[in-house]
Amino acid sequence: MGNWELSDQVNFRSKQLLQGGKNIVGLMAGLNGDPILGIDDKIEDLHYKNNNNSNEVQGLNLTLARPKSKAILRKGILPFLLPNQSDDISHLALDIGGSLIKLIYFSRHEDQSVEDKRKKTVKERLGISNGNRRSYPVLGGRLHFVKFETSKLNECLDFISSKQLHCGRFDSHHWNSETPANENAVIKATGGGAYKFADLFKERLGVSIEKEDEMDCLVAGANFLLKAIRHEAFTHMEGHKEFVQIDHNDLYPYLLVNIGSGVSIIKVDGDGKFQRVSGTNVGGGTYWGLGRLLTKCNSFDELLELSQRGDNGTIDMLVGDIYGGMDYSKIGLSASTIASSFGKAISDKKELEDYRPEDISLSLLRMISYNIGQISYLNALRFGLKRIFFGGFFIRGHAYTMDTISFAVQFWSQGEAQAMFLRHEGYLGALGAFMSYQKHGLDDLMVHHLVERFPMGAPYTGGRIHGPPLGDLNEKISWMEKFVQKGTEITAPVPMAPPGTTGLGGFEVPSSRGATLRSDASALNVGVLHLVPTLEVFPLLTNPKMYEPNTIDLSDHKELEYWFTILSEHLPDLVDKAVASEGGIDDAKRRGDAFARAFSAHLARLMEEPAAYGNLGSANLSLYKKLTFRCLCTYNLLNRLMEEPAAYGKLGLANLLELREECLREFQFHDAYRSIKQRENEASLAVLPDLLLELDHMDEETRLLTLIEGVLAANIFDWGSRACVDLYHKGTIIEIYRMSRNKMQRPWRANDFDIFKERMLGSEGKKPKPHKRALLFVDNSGADVVLGMLPLARELLRRGTEVVLVANSLPALNDVTAMELPDIVAEAAKHCDILRRAAEAGGLLVDAMTNTLDGLKGNSSSVPLMVVENGCGSPCIDLRQVSSELAAAAKNADLVILEGMG
Ligand SMILES: Nc1ncnc2c1ncn2[C@@H]1O[C@H](COP(=O)(O)OP(=O)(O)O)[C@@H](O)[C@H]1O
Numbered sequence: 070m071g072n073w074e075l076s077d078q079v080n081f082r083s084k085q086l087l088q089g090g091k092n093i094v095g096l097m098a099g100l101n102g103d104p105i106l107g108i109d110d111k112i113e114d115l116h117y118k119n120n121n122n123s124n125e126v127q128g129l130n131l132t133l134a135r136p137k138s139k140a141i142l143r144k145g146i147l148p149f150l151l152p153n154q155s156d157d158i159s160h161l162a163l164d165i166g167g168s169l170i171k172l173i174y175f176s177r178h179e180d181q182s183v184e185d186k187r188k189k190t191v192k193e194r195l196g197i198s199n200g201n202r203r204s205y206p207v208l209g210g211r212l213h214f215v216k217f218e219t220s221k222l223n224e225c226l227d228f229i230s231s232k233q234l235h236c237g238r239f240d241s242h243h244w245n246s247e248t249p250a251n252e253n254a255v256i257k258a259t260g261g262g263a264y265k266f267a268d269l270f271k272e273r274l275g276v277s278i279e280k281e282d283e284m285d286c287l288v289a290g291a292n293f294l295l296k297a298i299r300h301e302a303f304t305h306m307e308g309h310k311e312f313v314q315i316d317h318n319d320l321y322p323y324l325l326v327n328i329g330s331g332v333s334i335i336k337v338d339g340d341g342k343f344q345r346v347s348g349t350n351v352g353g354g355t356y357w358g359l360g361r362l363l364t365k366c367n368s369f370d371e372l373l374e375l376s377q378r379g380d381n382g383t384i385d386m387l388v389g390d391i392y393g394g395m396d397y398s399k400i401g402l403s404a405s406t407i408a409s410s411f412g413k414a415i416s417d418k419k420e421l422e423d424y425r426p427e428d429i430s431l432s433l434l435r436m437i438s439y440n441i442g443q444i445s446y447l448n449a450l451r452f453g454l455k456r457i458f459f460g461g462f463f464i465r466g467h468a469y470t471m472d473t474i475s476f477a478v479q480f481w482s483q484g485e486a487q488a489m490f491l492r493h494e495g496y497l498g499a500l501g502a503f504m505s506y507q508k509h510g511l512d513d514l515m516v517h518h519l520v521e522r523f524p525m526g527a528p529y530t531g532g533r534i535h536g537p538p539l540g541d542l543n544e545k546i547s548w549m550e551k552f553v554q555k556g557t558e559i560t561a562p563v564p565m566a567p568p569g570t571t572g573l574g575g576f577e578v579p580s581s582r583g584a585t586l587r588s589d590a591s592a593l594n595v596g597v598l599h600l601v602p603t604l605e606v607f608p609l610l611t612n613p614k615m616y617e618p619n620t621i622d623l624s625d626h627k628e629l630e631y632w633f634t635i636l637s638e639h640l641p642d643l644v645d646k647a648v649a650s651e652g653g654i655d656d657a658k659r660r661g662d663a664f665a666r667a668f669s670a671h672l673a674r675l676m677e678e679p680a681a682y683g684n685l686g687s688a689n690l691s692l693y694k695k696l697t698f699r700c701l702c703t704y705n706l707l708n709r710l711m712e713e714p715a716a717y718g719k720l721g722l723a724n725l726l727e728l729r730e731e732c733l734r735e736f737q738f739h740d741a742y743r744s745i746k747q748r749e750n751e752a753s754l755a756v757l758p759d760l761l762l763e764l765d766h767m768d769e770e771t772r773l774l775t776l777i778e779g780v781l782a783a784n785i786f787d788w789g790s791r792a793c794v795d796l797y798h799k800g801t802i803i804e805i806y807r808m809s810r811n812k813m814q815r816p817w818r819a820n821d822f823d824i825f826k827e828r829m830l831g832s833e834g835k836k837p838k839p840h841k842r843a844l845l846f847v848d849n850s851g852a853d854v855v856l857g858m859l860p861l862a863r864e865l866l867r868r869g870t871e872v873v874l875v876a877n878s879l880p881a882l883n884d885v886t887a888m889e890l891p892d893i894v895a896e897a898a899k900h901c902d903i904l905r906r907a908a909e910a911g912g913l914l915v916d917a918m919t920n921t922l923d924g925l926k927g928n929s930s931s932v933p934l935m936v937v938e939n940g941c942g943s944p945c946i947d948l949r950q951v952s953s954e955l956a957a958a959a960k961n962a963d964l965v966i967l968e969g970m971g
Pocket residue numbers: 165166167168169170218260328329330331352353354355356357369370460461462463464465495
């Protein structure tokens with residue numbers, strides 16, 4: 070037990086920091102960024118030292134439940150981690166516009182990767198220079214996107230304050246949450262409000278606003294998004310959304326049209342190279358302001374919702390109204406084209422009350438969207454630009470708005486120019502402000518460093534803030550419980566009906582199949598962005614640009630139906646397993662319930678509008694076998710989906726499966742299949758010696774074929790697979806395995822065994838050189854890895870090939886993880902000299918085998934067997950985003966064996 074007293078020189082930046090009181094769970098860092106106390110440190114006692122004549126606290130006494138020698142206390146200003154923060158939140162930037170405040174903040178995960186001795190040895194063997202995080206300019210963590218109405222600035226300030234977002238900081242060189250904030254803390258902000266509200270920020274939060282130019286920020290944000298986020302941009306024509314893959318080398322020049330309160334039109338020629346070429350005062354503020362006056366609506370969303378039931382023909386003067394129902398075809402105008410917005414109101418003897426608010430809203434929306442589209446086109450024409458990207462929250466992911474703008478651009482340019490929209494539409498300025506903290510940090514990030522995730526609340530709120538921020542797990546669960554009713558609301562379909570065009574120059578009114586607008590459609594297009602600077606593109610991909618991890622397109626309704634049914638049906642079973650994995654206690658049941666609600670909400674939301682989740686690619690065939698689950702029906706939802714046109718873009722199963730794993734993790738189910746995996750590993754390890762004996766009695770050629778058949782056979786041991794579960798009732802693992810192996814007779818669908826055999830064994834008496842290094846991607850636990858892949862690894866090792874076993878970083882279904890694998894190998898090595906020597910040479914046995922290894926140390930002539938993590942936490946691997954360890958290991962590999970993992 071140690072007892073320290075901090076120096077009197079310790080300062081506290083904000084009185085709010087003290088509110089943590091005894092509940093403070095950790096002090097993160099000292100002056101030099103050295104950790105002082107971790108969140109795991111138990112505070113036995115704490116009290117503040119006050120200056121007699123002021124309330125200002127000057128120091129504190131701490132008693133910690135750990136030895137003094139472990140900690141160094143330094144003088145410094147200590148950023149606190151309050152109990153309601155689950156993360157160490159490090160930074161924040163704002164865009165305070167005429168209508169909305171956009172806030173982006175970064176939270177850093179505690180680094181959970183355990184650098185044990187084993188992992189270090191493997192890294193050394195692979196020649197990875199201590200994969201040091203500090204060599205990356207940006208720390209891993211998450212970017213969150215939040216918005217508030219500017220008129221409710223106080224809510225925003227409360228949010229910042231409750232999450233203590235203004236405490237972490239960048240220093241001049243590093244993005245470093247461990248650097249203490251100083252008394253002159255600054256927040257980067259852009260937009261007019263950065264000027265208007267600077268004093269208020271100083272007063273309320275004690276921070277200064279560092280102003281960043283709005284246009285600079287818009288451009289920086291747009292460039293970043295277009296380069297770093299996969300499928301950021303999409304087209305939207307006649308109700309059909311399609312993601313566009315932007316070629317980074319062919320991005321400039323383009324026209325950026327930001328539709329906020331007003332509209333800025335910017336020609337972008339490169340990073341930081343741009344010119345604001347035009348603008349218009351008829352923008353989002355105009356629609357919302359004028360719309361409110363004319364319809365008495367209380368919110369923007371209400372106004373937009375009204376438009377969906379509107380018929381603008383009652384107010385707008387159409388060409389047909391002027392031409393007696395006829396087209397004016399000579400100049401290309403159909404009778405239904407709007408000749409004059411609101412034009413009918415001049416001749417009618419009607420007052421405002423005589424018009425339906427629905428019609429007024431639609432008329433206004435069309436007038437403004439069309440006008441902006443037209444001005445944008447004219448500017449594109451002026452500078453010969455073909456691509457126009459639209460941003461700003463006026464768009465709000467609203468199908469009809471986008472269709473109208475697209476139509477205008479298409480119509481006036483006669484198809485020459487194209488309107489594109491951005492998923493993070495409203496956050497361009499805020500992102501730019503965020504990036505301005507450090508010019509060589511965020512903007513160096515590339516697509517493969519970013520992983521997009523949709524947190525549990527997304528289907529309900531679309532990422533909007535309702536009430537105080539959710540802090541701990543318990544709050545999350547309560548929130549799920551509270552919102553369970555809301556869950557039914559989200560199944561209401563979003564009106565996405567394509568407006569039919571009527572020949573030249575006009576639309577019909579949007580058909581109104583749904584009456585309500587989802588709480589916030591646009592925000593759901595924005596997940597939380599995980600920054601993972603250690604991820605890399607797998608270096609052996611021949612053509613990363615062409616690589617597509619998903620193999621089946623779910624826009625095929627049959628596929629879609631199949632997968633949604635499977636996932637919904639499996640949910641109760643998964644919850645049972647998850648709860649059991651945590652000992653079945655009440656707390657686990659409650660979490661299980663909340664997980665089920667959250668994931669069902671995601672499923673329901675996805676079925677409504679798959680494209681809401683951005684690009685979800687397509688599904689994966691190998692998962693058919695993986696997910697043959699029990700029945701429970703969600704046909705009502707499916708039926709609705711079947712009714713909707715395939716206008717929602719693509720939907721991918723791999724991403725959906727990952728979302729499910731993430732959702733489990735969110736409710737702290739870190740490994741639902743833990744005990745199942747253990748049981749199967751043990752059962753398989755028990756029969757491994759028999760199998761190895763059998764193999765060793767075969768001649769080389771038979772053995773090689775048997776090994777490959779064995780890999781195929783063992784891959785059926787796949788949890789969740791109905792067939793697999795049934796099999797378990799029919800015999801022991803080794804019996805099932807042998808039986809399955811016998812069924813794996815050639816010819817196979819892909820049947821290149823002879824080529825492989827020749828490469829391995831040679832022909833006409835010539836012995837080929839063994840492979841230098843083989844990467845073996847392993848799948849599942851139990852028989853799959855132990856009876857399938859390990860014997861194959863052993864065969865390669867026997868031939869003098871280095872073997873790297875590649876496994877998942879995080880648990881997903883019953884997939885073995887890189888953390889679990891060394892123990893399995895160690896156990897297997899007890900029965901096999903080849904594996905033992907190789908595992909020892911590879912540094913895998915450092916602590917697992919110390920007893921059995923006595924006397925066997927130091928056989929340096931063995932080729933090593935190693936384990937690396939793949940960087941993935943999903944049942945399907947995406948080779949565009951793998952761990953840096955795997956990327957390093959791949960560089961010397963001349964054989965890659967992929968088994969399972971999609
Ligand atoms: N919830 C909302 N409240 C107010 N306006 C909204 C909302 N959602 C979308 N909008 C539209 O977005 C516009 C603001 O867009 P934004 O890009 O944030 O501009 P600004 O920077 O001027 O605030 C509003 O004028 C309105 O047309």
